Amino acid sequence: MPRDQILTFFSKYIESELGMIYSESNDFQLQNRLEEIVKLHNFANIGELYQSAQKGITGSLRQLVLDVATNNETSFFRDPKYFRAFENLIEKQIKGDLFSDKELRIWSAASSTGQEALSVAILIKELKQKYASDLSFSILGTDISERALEKAREAKYFQLEVQRGLTTPQMLKYFTKNDKDMWVASSELTKHIQYQKMNLKDAFYPHEGFHFIFCRNVLIYQSVESKIKILSKLESSLVDGGFLILGVGESLIGLKQDYETIMLDNAVVYRKKQKILKVA
Ligand SMILES: C[S@@+](CC[C@H](N)C(=O)[O-])C[C@H]1O[C@@H](n2cnc3c(N)ncnc32)[C@H](O)[C@@H]1O
Numbered sequence: 001m002p003r004d005q006i007l008t009f010f011s012k013y014i015e016s017e018l019g020m021i022y023s024e025s026n027d028f029q030l031q032n033r034l035e036e037i038v039k040l041h042n043f044a045n046i047g048e049l050y051q052s053a054q055k056g057i058t059g060s061l062r063q064l065v066l067d068v069a070t071n072n073e074t075s076f077f078r079d080p081k082y083f084r085a086f087e088n089l090i091e092k093q094i095k096g097d098l099f100s101d102k103e104l105r106i107w108s109a110a111s112s113t114g115q116e117a118l119s120v121a122i123l124i125k126e127l128k129q130k131y132a133s134d135l136s137f138s139i140l141g142t143d144i145s146e147r148a149l150e151k152a153r154e155a156k157y158f159q160l161e162v163q164r165g166l167t168t169p170q171m172l173k174y175f176t177k178n179d180k181d182m183w184v185a186s187s188e189l190t191k192h193i194q195y196q197k198m199n200l201k202d203a204f205y206p207h208e209g210f211h212f213i214f215c216r217n218v219l220i221y222q223s224v225e226s227k228i229k230i231l232s233k234l235e236s237s238l239v240d241g242g243f244l245i246l247g248v249g250e251s252l253i254g255l256k257q258d259y260e261t262i263m264l265d266n267a268v269v270y271r272k273k274q275k276i277l278k279v280a
Pocket residue numbers: 017018019020070071072073074075078109110111112113116142143144145148198199200201215216217218247
């Protein structure tokens with residue numbers, strides 16, 4: 001049976017806006033997400049949403065479609081082996097064996113509700129304390145979802161969310177419980193993090209030169225063509241020798257990229273090749 005006209009329309013729209021592919025095997029999920037939009041935007045049914053969308057998807061409807069279409073699943077220290085690899089690299093930096101820069105710039109390039117950026121901040125804080133280091137660092141978190149960014153900026157989490165990945169000592173050291181039973185991240189962490197809305201499909205990427213880019217669990221939803229474009233833009237946002245950290249199911253295999261592959265603590269990370277200076 002040919003794919004439903006409405007699902008085809010929205011899957012094409014989402015792909016053109018986000019690069020995210022909703023294949024026919026995900027029709028059930030897409031249908032559920034459209035039903036969520038119907039409820040949140042007070043349409044009578046999916047047919048009415050479709051009719052309105054055909055006149056143009058703009059303003060609050062556009063943002064709602066983008067928010068609902070994206071999967072914001074995340075947790076603290078998700079896939080710990082990558083954080084062990086990152087820890088290993090931060091230790092090298094503290095010992096003076098990695099970058100000569102005094103401040104590390106880290107980009108969480110699909111930051112969702114902020115757990116990834118906060119995990120990075122906790123890890124660095126812990127190592128700074130362990131080695132009595134004065135290393136300074138800043139973290140940029142970006143995402144296309146306003147809804148996710150709003151939560152990331154608030155940095156307030158439910159008990160179940162903090163339990164996913166944080167140890168009790170980390171919870172008590174870096175969070176306080178407010179009167180609504182939410183765990184609020186301390187300014188000791190949040191002062192290092194800035195959030196900004198950004199679509200990875202955009203032509204212009206931040207160019208401050210990052211030492212580390214976490215771009216995890218987002219490329220998996222992209223077409224091969226879109227992955228290749230995003231990876232090469234990420235490469236130009238890295239300093240020479242900077243590291244790209246992808247998610248568990250994501251790799252550069254078959255994507256013709258100019259990164260070095262490095263195995264660290266059982267995790268594969270990618271390193272931007274350093275320019276070799278010619279000596280005359
Ligand atoms: C599954 S979450 C991953 C969060 C975190 N990186 C992690 O691994 O736990 C994927 C995030 O990518 C964001 N996203 C999807 N497409 C995007 C795009 N084109 N540009 C920027 N963010 C996007 C979604 O809004 C979502 O928050």
